[in-house]
Amino acid sequence: MIKKRIKQTALQYGGLLTALALLILVFSLQTDSFFQIGTARLIANQIPELTLLAVGMTLVLIIGQIDLSVGSVMAFAGAVLGVLMAKHDWSLGFAILASVSTAAACGWVTGAIWIWFRIPSFIVSLGMLQIARGATRRLLDSKTLTIGSDVATISEPLPAIGLSPAFLIAIIAVFAAQFLISRTVFGRYCVAIGTNAEAVRMSGIRTAPYAIGVFVISGLLCGLAGLAPTSLMEAADPGAGSGIELSAIAACVIGGTSLMGGRGNAISTFLGVLVIAVLQTGLSRMSVEDANKQIITGMVIIIAVLIDTLRYNWEKSK
Amino acid sequence: MKPLLTATDITKRFGPVTVLDSVSLDVRGGEIHALLGANGAGKSTLCKIISGLLTRDGGDMSIAGEAYLPSDKQTAERAGIQIVQQELNQVTTLTVAENIFLTRMPSVLGIIRSRQLADRARQVLDHFGLNDVATDTVMGTLGVGRQQMVEIATALDRQCRLLILDEPTAALGADETQRLFERLRSLRDQGIGIIYISHRLDEVAQLSDRVTVLRDGRRVCTQETSSLTTDQMVDLMTGESTSEHHSFQSFATAKTAMQVKGITAGMVQDVSFSVRHGERLGIAGLVGSGRTELLRAIFGADSAEQGTVQISDRQPTHFSHPSQAVAAGLAMVTEDRKQNGLLLRQSIRANTSISSLGKRFASLGIIRNQRERQAAQEMARQLETKCNDIEQVVATLSGGNQQKVAISKWLVRDADVFFFDEPTRGIDVAARRRIYRLIESLAQAGKAIVIVSSDLDELLETCDRIGVISAGRWIDDFDRDSWSTDQIMQAAFAGYRQAESVA
Numbered sequence: 001m002i003k004k005r006i007k008q009t010a011l012q013y014g015g016l017l018t019a020l021a022l023l024i025l026v027f028s029l030q031t032d033s034f035f036q037i038g039t040a041r042l043i044a045n046q047i048p049e050l051t052l053l054a055v056g057m058t059l060v061l062i063i064g065q066i067d068l069s070v071g072s073v074m075a076f077a078g079a080v081l082g083v084l085m086a087k088h089d090w091s092l093g094f095a096i097l098a099s100v101s102t103a104a105a106c107g108w109v110t111g112a113i114w115i116w117f118r119i120p121s122f123i124v125s126l127g128m129l130q131i132a133r134g135a136t137r138r139l140l141d142s143k144t145l146t147i148g149s150d151v152a153t154i155s156e157p158l159p160a161i162g163l164s165p166a167f168l169i170a171i172i173a174v175f176a177a178q179f180l181i182s183r184t185v186f187g188r189y190c191v192a193i194g195t196n197a198e199a200v201r202m203s204g205i206r207t208a209p210y211a212i213g214v215f216v217i218s219g220l221l222c223g224l225a226g227l228a229p230t231s232l233m234e235a236a237d238p239g240a241g242s243g244i245e246l247s248a249i250a251a252c253v254i255g256g257t258s259l260m261g262g263r264g265n266a267i268s269t270f271l272g273v274l275v276i277a278v279l280q281t282g283l284s285r286m287s288v289e290d291a292n293k294q295i296i297t298g299m300v301i302i303i304a305v306l307i308d309t310l311r312y313n314w315e316k317s318k
Numbered sequence: 319m320k321p322l323l324t325a326t327d328i329t330k331r332f333g334p335v336t337v338l339d340s341v342s343l344d345v346r347g348g349e350i351h352a353l354l355g356a357n358g359a360g361k362s363t364l365c366k367i368i369s370g371l372l373t374r375d376g377g378d379m380s381i382a383g384e385a386y387l388p389s390d391k392q393t394a395e396r397a398g399i400q401i402v403q404q405e406l407n408q409v410t411t412l413t414v415a416e417n418i419f420l421t422r423m424p425s426v427l428g429i430i431r432s433r434q435l436a437d438r439a440r441q442v443l444d445h446f447g448l449n450d451v452a453t454d455t456v457m458g459t460l461g462v463g464r465q466q467m468v469e470i471a472t473a474l475d476r477q478c479r480l481l482i483l484d485e486p487t488a489a490l491g492a493d494e495t496q497r498l499f500e501r502l503r504s505l506r507d508q509g510i511g512i513i514y515i516s517h518r519l520d521e522v523a524q525l526s527d528r529v530t531v532l533r534d535g536r537r538v539c540t541q542e543t544s545s546l547t548t549d550q551m552v553d554l555m556t557g558e559s560t561s562e563h564h565s566f567q568s569f570a571t572a573k574t575a576m577q578v579k580g581i582t583a584g585m586v587q588d589v590s591f592s593v594r595h596g597e598r599l600g601i602a603g604l605v606g607s608g609r610t611e612l613l614r615a616i617f618g619a620d621s622a623e624q625g626t627v628q629i630s631d632r633q634p635t636h637f638s639h640p641s642q643a644v645a646a647g648l649a650m651v652t653e654d655r656k657q658n659g660l661l662l663r664q665s666i667r668a669n670t671s672i673s674s675l676g677k678r679f680a681s682l683g684i685i686r687n688q689r690e691r692q693a694a695q696e697m698a699r700q701l702e703t704k705c706n707d708i709e710q711v712v713a714t715l716s717g718g719n720q721q722k723v724a725i726s727k728w729l730v731r732d733a734d735v736f737f738f739d740e741p742t743r744g745i746d747v748a749a750r751r752r753i754y755r756l757i758e759s760l761a762q763a764g765k766a767i768v769i770v771s772s773d774l775d776e777l778l779e780t781c782d783r784i785g786v787i788s789a790g791r792w793i794d795d796f797d798r799d800s801w802s803t804d805q806i807m808q809a810a811f812a813g814y815r816q817a818e819s820v821a
Binding site: 183184185186188189191192195196198199200201202203204205206262263 | 617619639640641643644645650652657658659660661662663664668672673675676680683684685687727731
């Protein structure tokens with residue numbers, strides 16, 4: 001039984017771990033400065049925002065939908081946090097609560113409009129992308145708002161472990177989401193909805209609360225994600241996270257989540273985030289030009305999915 | 319007569335499983351050759367090999383004396399072999415004409431000549447008696463039966479020497495089936511060879527010249543159809559004698575389980591009926607008469623405009639969502655298991671537990687894996703579902719076994735009233751018998767059963783009482799001790815006759 005589980009786990013994550021190990025090996029051979037604990041720390045403190053967004057995106061993709069607004073909603077949450085702390089002197093705790101709630105509400109609006117009016121989530125979230133970005137700029141007057149050092153603690157490594165609270169929050173989110181997907185009724189319904197929502201309805205289950213719930217969770221994670229860059233810069237940036245939704249989708253896809261719905265895994269998504277982060281950091285260390293970096297990243301995404309598809313077909317034909 | 323197609327010792331393996339083991343088949347020009355066997359016996363696989371959709375692992379084929387080794391469907395079509403598969407192969411967003419000529423659009427420099435397309439499509443449809451289908455109708459707006467007819471018409475229009483039909487009548491009404499048979503007979507008389515797969519043995523007896531029976535990937539025999547009775551065919555397919563024919567036993571009680579009053583929804587007009595505990599009520603009617611719509615309206619899948627449903631001693635109400643119906647004690651095995659009955663890409667386990675996850679297999683929202691697995695295993699064992707294990711993806715099961723999974727979801731959940739909409743469509747004799755037995759045991763346990771079926775024989779065999787719907791209205795109902803096929807058929811047409819006389 002345990003042996004079987006180990007074998008299953010190896011099969012599930014083996015491909016991604018191998019890819020990751022290969023990347024690390026290549027970069028370690030190419031540059032002396034790569035294979036060091038400092039690099040690991042650097043990456044660990046870079047990835048919380050992408051991790052949180054990608055985990056939310058995984059849930060959204062599982063139910064067969066998409067949320068393009070995550071980057072803007074994240075920026076909006078950061079702006080709310082900044083304004084409350086810098087202009088209204090709120091304490092960090094209450095400001096976090098308010099900003100995360102705001103982001104969750106954005107997710108709720110997207111999900112509810114999709115469900116109630118049957119407008120594809122692609123389109124609703126495309127609208128929300130613009131609205132949240134506009135609202136962010138309105139709040140911040142399109143300027144970076146300095147908050148001060150109060151907010152910095154979230155990104156400062158804890159002396160005992162060398163990792164920041166933001167990173168720990170992201171890791172907790174990964175495992176919590178994986179538990180949600182694989183062990184709970186909520187998660188099972190999400191997978192079922194992504195597979196065949198009509199069959200779920202005909203099985204006597206109301207799908208709307210679960211479907212909207214997923215968007216609320218995604219929004220909530222956007223709110224948490226917004227904390228990371230804000231605390232790192234000690235300021236709210238109106239341009240934060242623009243375009244990051246595509247990286248989040250890429251991380252999910254590298255992790256083997258199906259865009260058709262019904263299949264997804266938060267831990268694999270996290271490994272997908274690591275692939276992207278290692279690639280970015282490694283290429284920077286090799287002083288690869290930005291233009292080439294972009295080309296290589298794009299190729300890696302396609303190759304990763306290609307390998308996954310081939311592997312899937314191969315397993316099916318076995 | 320000289321054989322048109324000869325297949326010798328055809329063998330096919332999927333991984334370690336041998337699905338065809340040295341099967342030989344010969345089809346003559348000008349004969350209808352029926353291929354019989356339980357699901358998984360290898361009928362469809364054999365036909366796919368003949369039509370180039372699958373490659374064989376062993377054996378030889380020849381057509382009209384020449385060696386024939388198709389590598390794909392195109393090669394097979396060039397050799398004059400056409401197949402109509404069990405699953406519909408239509409682009410539902412295109413028009414009927416575009417579907418018929420999908421692979422051979424009349425065009426100039428890539429621009430479709432729509433006039434010519436429409437004219438030619440009209441010919442194809444008229445030739446098959448589909449005069450009432452407009453060529454510019456969007457395919458998806460036609461009923462399943464109609465789509466199937468168009469698909470068959472398309473295949474018949476192409477030049478061929480050998481035509482293979484895999485379960486062509488599964489979605490057809492009696493009228494359409496007869497029309498199809500006329501066409502097939504006329505093709506036979508023109509010297510075309512036809513391989514015909516069907517689970518409906520009366521059709522096989524009526525239509526075919528010879529039958530070949532397969533069992534577990536081997537050929538059992540090839541015989542003249544006239545030398546076999548349908549009972550003998552079943553014996554050959556199952557390999558066991560069924561001489562002790564099952565006699566009907568009623569378990570109906572006097573206590574009403576469900577009372578439906580004045581349901582009106584879409585084409586369903588003011589339908590009232592009731593069903594008692596332990597009773598099996600059949601609902602007969604022509605295709606498109608509103609049988610499925612009635613069940614869906616009661617179940618809350620579509621909203622009823624009017625009417626009430628009363629389950630046992632509860633208040634009369636109407637359901638606006640299936641979740642309310644399920645909570646009140648209803649269960650519905652849907653007509654189209656792939657569309658809305660199953661999670662095809664998920665496991666048997668996930669499909670079995672879906673309706674009762676919160677109720678039986680979870681505490682505080684966390685799934686109890688052990689309990690869930692046990693229940694799924696128990697169901698698979700009880701219903702004799704053929705599978706590797708309960709983690710197998712449902713899409714990879716045969717039709718009969720898929721249906722068993724679709725039913726097991728409701729057995730696990732339990733209910734007072736069970737709806738079965740076309741419970742045995744497209745599934746083999748053995749699985750069909752298993753499902754009849756299951757329905758019987760549900761009745762014995764005091765459950766009320768409502769069965770909708772296009773197959774009147776099925777209702778006559780399994781039900782205490784048959785209600786007839788025609789043009790959305792409840793015409794009458796007939797008890798087992800006094801019904802006749804003629805009465806029921808008359809009733810099935812009644813609504814349409816009235817409509818005509820009014821118009």
